[in-house]
Amino acid sequence: MKTLKQFSIILMILFIGQILQQKYSLPMPSTVLGMIILLLLLMTRIIKIENVEKITKVLLDHLTLFFVPVGIEIMTMFDKIKDIWVPLLIIILISTIVVMAVTGLTIQLLDKYTLKKYKKGA
Amino acid sequence: MAMYVNNPLFGVTISIAAFLIGVYINKKTKIAIFNPLIISYIIIISFLLHFNIDFETYNKGGSIISFFIAPAIVVLAVPLYKNIKLLKERWAPILIGITLGSLAGLFSIYLLSKLFKIDDIIMVSLFPKSTTVAISIEIADQIGGIPALAVAFTAITGITGNLIGEYIFKVFKIKDKVSKGVALGTTSHAMGIAKAMEMGETEGALGSLAITVAGIISVFMIPWFIKILSI
Numbered sequence: 001m002k003t004l005k006q007f008s009i010i011l012m013i014l015f016i017g018q019i020l021q022q023k024y025s026l027p028m029p030s031t032v033l034g035m036i037i038l039l040l041l042l043m044t045r046i047i048k049i050e051n052v053e054k055i056t057k058v059l060l061d062h063l064t065l066f067f068v069p070v071g072i073e074i075m076t077m078f079d080k081i082k083d084i085w086v087p088l089l090i091i092i093l094i095s096t097i098v099v100m101a102v103t104g105l106t107i108q109l110l111d112k113y114t115l116k117k118y119k120k121g122a
Numbered sequence: 123m124a125m126y127v128n129n130p131l132f133g134v135t136i137s138i139a140a141f142l143i144g145v146y147i148n149k150k151t152k153i154a155i156f157n158p159l160i161i162s163y164i165i166i167i168s169f170l171l172h173f174n175i176d177f178e179t180y181n182k183g184g185s186i187i188s189f190f191i192a193p194a195i196v197v198l199a200v201p202l203y204k205n206i207k208l209l210k211e212r213w214a215p216i217l218i219g220i221t222l223g224s225l226a227g228l229f230s231i232y233l234l235s236k237l238f239k240i241d242d243i244i245m246v247s248l249f250p251k252s253t254t255v256a257i258s259i260e261i262a263d264q265i266g267g268i269p270a271l272a273v274a275f276t277a278i279t280g281i282t283g284n285l286i287g288e289y290i291f292k293v294f295k296i297k298d299k300v301s302k303g304v305a306l307g308t309t310s311h312a313m314g315i316a317k318a319m320e321m322g323e324t325e326g327a328l329g330s331l332a333i334t335v336a337g338i339i340s341v342f343m344i345p346w347f348i349k350i351l352s353i
Contacts, residue, residue, distance in 0.1 A: 028342070031191075031195040031257075031260055032341050036199070039199040039203055042199060042203045052197065052200060059194040060201075064312070065141045065187065066191045067159060068137045068141050068187065069180075070269060071162075072166050072177065072180060075167045075171070076270070084240060084244070087234075088248075089278070090238075091235060095230040095234065095248075096227075096279055097290055099223045099227035099230075099305075099308060100286075100290050100306070100309040101296075101305075102222055103220060103224075103301075103308045103309065104294065104298075104301040104302060104305035105294055105301075106219040107301040107305070108298045111212065111301070
């Protein structure tokens with residue numbers, strides 16, 4: 001029953017997110033809006049972590065399963081990508097390297113800079 | 123066959139069964155390319171093609187499982203909340219790193235897509251591929267891409283990052299734990315975290331934090347990027 005109660009909290013937050021998104025046509029998925037609402041509720045301690053912990057575990061433990069059906073739709077698109085799958089894989093490989101290297105190097109460099117500043121201050 | 127599968131039970135059953143087989147094979151072999159998601163796709167699509175079942179019939183049950191994506195995105199707030207202390211301590215480098223990394227990724231996809239003359243609708247479906255599937259599917263939908271393609275691209279990106287992460291860190295001399303964790307989460311979402319967890323606890327915690335933060339940043343950045351380049 002506890003998990004069900006927690007699930008209903010999440011569904012209500014989702015519903016509020018959807019209403020806000022439609023009403024103000026916000027440039028953001030209603031689900032992400034729901035996530036931000038939950039984060040704010042947790043930070044303001046209106047919702048305690050215990051009140052959503054069980055359902056969080058259940059949902060996140062099965063997260064990958066939930067993505068099985070959406071991916072299957074790709075079978076209706078074989079015609080669209082059958083001639084371009086090699087360039088697609090090349091694009092994915094190179095852009096993956098780019099994102100990882102730029103993110104990692106930026107943080108490493110900035111951290112070095114801020115840490116030095118700390119040392120100078122001390 | 124058609125009369126037996128034309129109900130929600132079929133889609134739900136085959137999805138869960140194929141997924142469990144995928145998890146089993148992945149655990150036994152411990153090979154990243156034998157990813158549970160990829161294995162389930164192969165099993166289910168082969169089955170559907172072999173018995174000549176169309177996607178709509180399968181999705182009668184499939185859509186019931188897809189329903190749970192939405193509440194799962196909402197509870198991503200919980201790991202973010204738990205790690206918020208780490209974010210508070212080093213928020214500036216982390217935010218700038220994720221933003222620049224994601225932006226560089228978008229530019230590389232844009233330039234390479236132009237080079238290979240990829241259709242715009244497929245190119246924009248590539249844009250959200252570094253965010254977690256939960257978010258990439260929503261972004262793809264919002265920007266006029268094809269959600270199913272975005273999901274497939276996202277899964278491939280996850281596996282790629284998981285496989286090549288260590289080499290990239292070596293080549294680019296990235297040694298700092300925080301940098302590694304955030305880079306893996308930003309690039310390769312959950313599959314990046316799997317690698318980050320192998321490297322250590324700090325890397326893992328920062329990886330899961332990066333997934334949520336990178337997701338939120340991308341939600342804003344990708345529509346803006348499309349607008350600027352007027353795609």
